[in-house]
Amino acid sequence: MDKSPSPSPPGRPRRRASWGLRKRSTAAAVAVVAVALLVGGVIWIALLQSTLTASLDTSSVRKAQNVIVELADNDIEDAAEYIRLTGYSGQYVQIIDASGQVAASSDPKAAQVPLTGLRPAPGQIQAQDVSSLPNIGNNDDFHVVAAGVQAGSAMYTVVVASSVQVQTDTVVTVAWFLLAATPLLLAIVAVSVWLLVGRSLKQVERIRGQVARINADHLDGRVDVPRTNDELEALAQTMNMMLERLQASDREQRRFVSDASHELRSPLATLSAGVEIAAADPSGAMWTQMKDVLAGETDRMRYLVEDLLTLAKANDGGLTIEDAEVDLDDVVDQELRRLRSASRHQVSADLTPVRIRGDARRIGQVLRNVLDNAERHALSRIRVVLRTTDAGAVITVDNDGDPVPEADRTRIFERFVRLDESRSREGGGSGLGLAIAAGIMAAHQGTIRAAESPAGESRFEITFPVPDPGAPAPDAGAALAPAQESGRR
Numbered sequence: 001m002d003k004s005p006s007p008s009p010p011g012r013p014r015r016r017a018s019w020g021l022r023k024r025s026t027a028a029a030v031a032v033v034a035v036a037l038l039v040g041g042v043i044w045i046a047l048l049q050s051t052l053t054a055s056l057d058t059s060s061v062r063k064a065q066n067v068i069v070e071l072a073d074n075d076i077e078d079a080a081e082y083i084r085l086t087g088y089s090g091q092y093v094q095i096i097d098a099s100g101q102v103a104a105s106s107d108p109k110a111a112q113v114p115l116t117g118l119r120p121a122p123g124q125i126q127a128q129d130v131s132s133l134p135n136i137g138n139n140d141d142f143h144v145v146a147a148g149v150q151a152g153s154a155m156y157t158v159v160v161a162s163s164v165q166v167q168t169d170t171v172v173t174v175a176w177f178l179l180a181a182t183p184l185l186l187a188i189v190a191v192s193v194w195l196l197v198g199r200s201l202k203q204v205e206r207i208r209g210q211v212a213r214i215n216a217d218h219l220d221g222r223v224d225v226p227r228t229n230d231e232l233e234a235l236a237q238t239m240n241m242m243l244e245r246l247q248a249s250d251r252e253q254r255r256f257v258s259d260a261s262h263e264l265r266s267p268l269a270t271l272s273a274g275v276e277i278a279a280a281d282p283s284g285a286m287w288t289q290m291k292d293v294l295a296g297e298t299d300r301m302r303y304l305v306e307d308l309l310t311l312a313k314a315n316d317g318g319l320t321i322e323d324a325e326v327d328l329d330d331v332v333d334q335e336l337r338r339l340r341s342a343s344r345h346q347v348s349a350d351l352t353p354v355r356i357r358g359d360a361r362r363i364g365q366v367l368r369n370v371l372d373n374a375e376r377h378a379l380s381r382i383r384v385v386l387r388t389t390d391a392g393a394v395i396t397v398d399n400d401g402d403p404v405p406e407a408d409r410t411r412i413f414e415r416f417v418r419l420d421e422s423r424s425r426e427g428g429g430s431g432l433g434l435a436i437a438a439g440i441m442a443a444h445q446g447t448i449r450a451a452e453s454p455a456g457e458s459r460f461e462i463t464f465p466v467p468d469p470g471a472p473a474p475d476a477g478a479a480l481a482p483a484q485e486s487g488r489r
Contacts, residue, residue, distance in 0.1 A: 021197065021201060022194065022197045022198055022201055025193055025197045026190050026193045026194045026197065029189055029190070029193040030186050030189055030190050030193075033185070033186060033189045034182070034186055037178070037182050037185065037186075041175070041178045041182075044174070044178075045171055045174060045175055045178075048170070048171055048174060049167070049171050052167035052170060052171070053143070053164070053167065056143050056162055056164060056167060057127060057143060057145065059162065060091075060127075060143060060144075060145040060160045060162045061125060061145055061147075061160075063086075063091070063093065063160045064125070064145050064146075064147040064158045064159075064160045065147070066082075066086075067079055067082065067083055067093060067095065067158045067160075068147060068149045068158055070082045071095070071149055071151040071156060071158070072149070072151055075151075076095065076103055076104060076151070076154075076156075079095060079104060080095065080103070080104030080105075083095070083104060083105070083106040084104075084106055086106075087106030087107060090140075090162065090163040090165065090166065091106070091160065091161065091162045091163065092105070092106055092107055092109075092110045092115060092133070092136065092159075092160075092161045093105065093106040093110075093158070093159065093160050093161075094106075094110055094114060094115055094158070094159040094161075095156055095157075095158055095159075096114050096119075096156065096157040096158075096159060097154065097155070097156055098154065098155040098156070100114060102114060103156065107136075109136040109137070110135070110136050110161075112135075113135040113136075114135075114159065115133055115135060115136070115144060115159050115161045116128065116130075116144045116146055116159055116161070118144070118146035118157070118159070119146070119148070119157055120146055120147060120148040120157065121148045122148045122149055122150040122155065123148060123149075124147070124148050125145060125146070125147045125148075126145075126146050126147075127143065127144065127145045127146070128143075128144050129141065129142070129143055129144070129164075130142050130144060133161060138163075140163045140164070140165045141163070141164045141165065141168065142161045142162065142163055142164065143161070143162050143164050144159065144160070144161045144162075145159070145160045145161075145162075146158070146159050146160075147160075200232060203226050203228070203232045204232065204235070206223075206224065207223045207224075207232075207235065207236055207239060210222075210223040210224065211223060211239060211243075214243065216250070219243065219246060219247040219250050220247060221243070222240050222243060223236050223239050223240060223243075224236065225237055225240065255416075256415055256416075260304075260308055260416075264301060264304065264305075267297040267298070267300050267301040267304075268301070270293065270294070270297045271294055271297050271298065271301075274290045274293060274294045274297075275294070277290060278290050278294075304432075307432040307433070307436060308432065310436050310439075321358065321359045321362060321440075321443045321444065322358070322359040322360075322361075322362075323357055323358070323359075324357065324358070324359070324360070325355055325356075325357055326355065326356050326357065326358050326359075326360045326363060327353070327354075327355055328354045328355065328356050328363070328386065328393055328395075328464065329351040329352065329353045329354055329386055331360055331363050331364050331367065332349070332351055332367060332384060332386050332395060333349070333351060334364065335364055335367040335368055335371055336349050336371075336384060338368070339371050339375065339382070343375055343382070345375065345378045345379075345380055345381055345382050345399075346380060346381040346382070347381070347382045347383075347384075348381070348382070348383045348384070349383070349384045349385070349386075350383075350384075350385045350386070350387075351384075351385075351386040352386050352387050352388060354386060354388055354393040354466065355466075356392075356393055356464045356465070356466055356467065357467055358444045358464065359444075362440045362443070362444075363440070363444070363464075365436070365437075365440060366436075366437040366440050366441060366448070366462065367395070367462075369433035369434060369436060369437045370397050370433075370434070370437060370448075370460050370462065371384075371397060372433060373433060373434060373460070374397050374398075374399040374401075374458070374460070375399075377399055377401035377402070377458060378399035378400055378401050378458075379399075379400045379401055380400055381399065381400050382397070382398070382399045383397075383398045383399075384396070384397050384398075385398075388466060391463055392446070392463050392464050392465045392466045393463070393464045393465075393466050394461060394462070394463050394464075395461070395462040395463075395464075396453075396459055396460070396461050396462075397459065397460045397462070398453045398455075398457050398458065398459045399457060399458050400457050400458075401457065401458045402458060403450075403451075403452040403453075403456065403457060403458040403459065404450040404452075404458060408450075409449065409450040409451070412434055412450055413434050413435055413437070413438040413448070413450075414435060415431065415432055415435045416431040416432065416435075417431055417434075417435075434448075437462075441462065444464060444465075445465050446462065446463050446464045446465060447461075447462075447463045448460065448461070448462050448463075449461050
């Protein structure tokens with residue numbers, strides 16, 4: 001007893017059979033070539049039929065004109081002799097007088113009854129196609145040309161009836177040839193496309209297999225690049241570039257986790273040791289001595305976690321920036337006041353009033369990080385200049401310390417980078433301030449870079465785009481949400 005196929009489980013889509021790329025490409029190529037052959041064959045046969053018909057008509061008219069010349073130059077007997085001598089199988093020529101009687105013919109079969117009823121006037125030519133000539137017992141198709149002529153005082157009609165069987169046979173032969181050759185040609189196209197696509201897909205399958213073997217533990221693997229100078233070579237190169245980016249991103253992530261763990265280990269160890277020491281003293285005196293140290297380590301770890309969160313948001317595009325008008329000179333002046341209150345160096349400034357669009361708190365965070373960096377590296381003085389240029393609003397922060405080496409001026413904005421490895425983490429910061437500043441500047445479509453002042457001192461340049469005064473204000477609905485305060489204070 002036959003069993004009907006069991007229905008697919010509910011909720012699971014039925015898997016439909018589908019052709020692969022190789023089969024689809026072959027089928028498409030065969031279909032396109034078949035249609036092209038069909039259309040081209042029809043057009044070719046039509047043109048061939050038209051050409052043969054035109055050639056037969058021209059030949060018949062020329063024969064009629066030759067007979068007319070014989071009638072005009074000689075008499076009816078000479079013309080009759082001419083058509084008998086020049087006649088051939090498949091063509092019948094008659095000379096019909098004004099009474100409708102056959103005066104001469106190229107074949108005895110056509111000597112009695114006119115082949116056509118056409119009677120054109122002298123100098124005119126008429127033509128018609130007939131399916132047969134029953135007068136002479138011929139059932140072939142014929143093309144009949146009749147030309148009127150006046151020879152002396154007599155009126156004649158020259159009739160030339162040419163069989164079209166040869167032309168028909170030619171067209172039929174060509175059609176059968178095309179019909180017989182089409183399957184062979186389609187088979188050649190199918191085999192050629194099948195092999196060509198298969199060869200190309202073999203390269204793709206090799207690339208796919210090599211990529212499939214690459215995982216998180218072996219990101220150093222690469223695919224072989226075929227030297228084909230085509231899209232397959234470009235695909236392999238693109239895959240390798242993507243793998244290089246993934247490997248670089250993985251290294252960066254691992255380094256980030258390692259550096260973050262290393263930064264957090266020190267305050268956590270201090271907190272753990274402090275808690276154990278304070279707990280071991282039943283008098284509580286040790287807690288009084290340790291609480292300031294523990295509070296400092298707690299603040300340090302809180303600042304580090306906030307910096308890491310801010311940096312992660314900046315890298316993921318999730319850093320929220322308030323879009324509002326900002327008096328940049330006021331923000332710079334506020335940060336300078338904070339710096340002067342705690343700095344041991346001479347701090348000077350030259351500020352030009354500038355208004356930009358952005359997040360005042362985030363901009364202040366950028367300035368704070370840069371100024372704190374200048375405070376750590378300055379020998380005796382710090383100078384801040386705010387001016388406008390063609391590039392926008394530019395803040396330069398100079399200090400009389402050594403400039404950042406040219407080879408490190410890009411690397412210094414990476415996470416956990418300290419050019420002076422001898423500095424302690426307690427006094428040198430976490431190495432995240434400049435990385436956070438770069439992320440915030442990118443969110444403002446601005447730039448920050450390390451440079452060297454004309455005097456050979458350390459310089460940082462912060463550039464903000466200045467909105468066009470004539471441009472309309474941004475749509476309030478498109479403004480970004482106000483940012484939450486984070487980062488070191």
